[in-house]
Amino acid sequence: MFGLVDAVSFYARCEKVFDPSIRHKPVVVLTNNDGCVCAVCPLARELGVPKFIPYFKIKHFLEKHNVVVRSSNYELYADLSERMMNVIARYSDNHYVYSIDESFLHFKNFSCIDDWHQYGHVIRKAVWRETRLPVGVGFGATLTLAKAANHASKKLPGFDGVAVIEDSSDGTSSRKDILTCMSLTDIWGVGNKLGKKLSQLGIKNGWDLANQSPKAMRSQFGVTVERTVNELNGIPCLKWDEIGQDKQEIFSTRSFGQRVTDEHVLKAALASHASIVATKVRKQGSLIKRLVIFASSSPHDDNYYKKSFIYEFPIATDNTLKIVGAISYVFDNIYRQGVSFYRCGVGGVELENSQFQQQDMFTLSLNNPPLMKCYDQINYRYGRGAVEVAVAEKSDKWAMRRNFLSPSYTSKWSDIPKIIC
Template sequence: MFGLVDAVSFYARAEKVFDPSIRHKPVVVLTNNDGCICAVCPLARQLGVPKFIPYFKIKDFLEKHNVVVRSSNYELYADLSERMMNVIARFSDNHYIYSIDESFLHFKNFSCIDDWHQYGHVIRKAVWRETRLPVGVGFGSTLTLAKAANHASKKLSGFDGVAVIDDANSRKDILSRMSLTDVWGIGNKLGRRLSLLGLKTGWDLANQSAKVMRSQFSVAVERTVNELNGMPCLQWDEIGQDKQEIFSTRSFGQRVTDEHVLKAALASHASIVATKVRRQGSLIKRLVIFASSSPHDDNYYKKSFVYEFPVTTDNTLKVVGAISFVFDNIYTQGVAFYRCGVGGIALENSQFQQQDLFALGINNPPLMKCYDQVNHRYGRGTVEVAVAEKNDKWAMKRNFLSPSYTSKWSDIPKILC
């Protein structure tokens, strides 16, 4: 049996954990630079607040209905996510973190569980008791069915936060109430193509011939059909494959014209990319560096450059150093830069590298390990390359940022008795 535990409106609910004054109020969370709404709590959803709409377009509506607005507090979310995952991991012998608020469970040695529905509530209560985060729990004989059950636990009527697909009746009941695009792996574009065949629900898809779906669409769709029929096709390594490209990009809090500020921003992005690359055990062969003005400007400007390393690397110093080699090709005086970014492409696995007898190694694993450990323990940016100096002109705008209750001494909640 597989399980999927997913937090309900994670960002918005995380804002309420340490702030009792907003627990019974509608809350929305904004994206980088307070641009769009990315998370909506159930109370805000009842008001009809949509996701991914620019904040300025709905600002008056939010004020009228006393909706609490928060900037994305990534430090807080990451810490609460780690706490939540530690609790969830206790309830199975195999645990795979799929995203910041979502994790799969695989039960190999849990044949003693007679009531999966009750066991799901045990998990929910433990997570709530230790983190004050509400979660939905779904169980199924395949990863796709577990994902479908999790969807039902939170979105379909008749469920109380836990759903189980363990027989033909429960499978038909849930899949027949799910639209095609609610099925894991079926996006909007693919859903439109499938709808041309008269398919409307997950149950319709499950009743198709897997071989026909493969010939008309892809192996991925064939696997989805088999999984919906209780035949496991996906494994951990297939749902968590290493990324082939890793980017760090962001628009500026205010326009940037100074070359030193732009270079610092690019260096910061390069440092983030190097850290992410090391995290998944990869090395960078090519680095993409770009900067642009706003596409809404009269004279739109965008320049990018690809730097190729002579030897693949994950060394932050080498990745950041590449910025200096290409910067003059990107920066143009007088341009009001709106956005910039860095991306590692043509990534290679660090465990399977053919060494060059005549090229000196440019990586420094002990130094990078120390660098990562310090930043993990004391917060990202504790140790940073000098050129990536923080500057208010390019730092992310977060005007509605809540305190970092769990990662800053000054923000630790105070209890008055």
């Protein structure tokens, strides 16, 4: 049996954990630079606040209905996510963190559980008691069915935060009931484009998709859809390690809080992104062979400008100093005087496994594992940016705009909640 535990409106609920004054108010959270609405709590959803709409378009609507607006507080969300995952991990023998608010469970040696519905409530109560975050819990015979059950636990009527998809001995089928109520795009792995193509064949919901011929689906749409059909019928096709495979590309990009024209500021921003990419690459045990560096003005500008450059390392590396150093080699090809830069970023696009690296007989390796280990340990202990390359100095000119930022209750001494008795 597989399970999926997913937080309800995670970002918005995180904002309420340490601020009792807004727990019973509608809350929305904005994306980078306070651009769009990315998270909406249930109370705000009842008011009709949509997700991914630019903030300026609904600013007056939010003010009229006294909706609490917050900037994305990633430090707070990451810390609460770690706490939530530590609680969830206690309730299975195999646990994989799928995203910041989702966690898959595999109950390989938990055959003693007789009532999965009750066990789901045990998990929900534990997470709520220790983190004050509400979660939905879904169980199924495959990863896709567990994902569908989780969707039902949170969004379909008749469920109380826990859903189990199984065919019982008396002939009743929760699988049919749930999949019939799910649209195609609610099924894991079916996006908008694929959903439109399937709907043209008369396939209207998840149950219709489950009743298709796997071979016919493969011939028309490929092996991924064939696997989805089999998984919806309780036939495991996705291996446990497939959902946690290493990323093939790792990027760090961001728009500026205000336009950047100074070359030194732009170079510092690119260096900071390169440093972030290097840290992420080491975390998953990979090396970078090719690095993409780009910067652009706004696509809404009259004279839109975008320039990118690919730097190739002689030997794949995870050394922050070498990765950041690549910025200097290509910077003159990217920067143009007079351009008001709106966005920039860096990405590793050709990654290799650090354990199976092909060495070069005539070129020395650029890696320095002891130095990078020390670098990561210091930043992990004292916070990201405690140690940084000099060229990546912080600047308010390119720092992210967060005008509605809540305190970092769990990561800054000055922001720790105070209780007055």
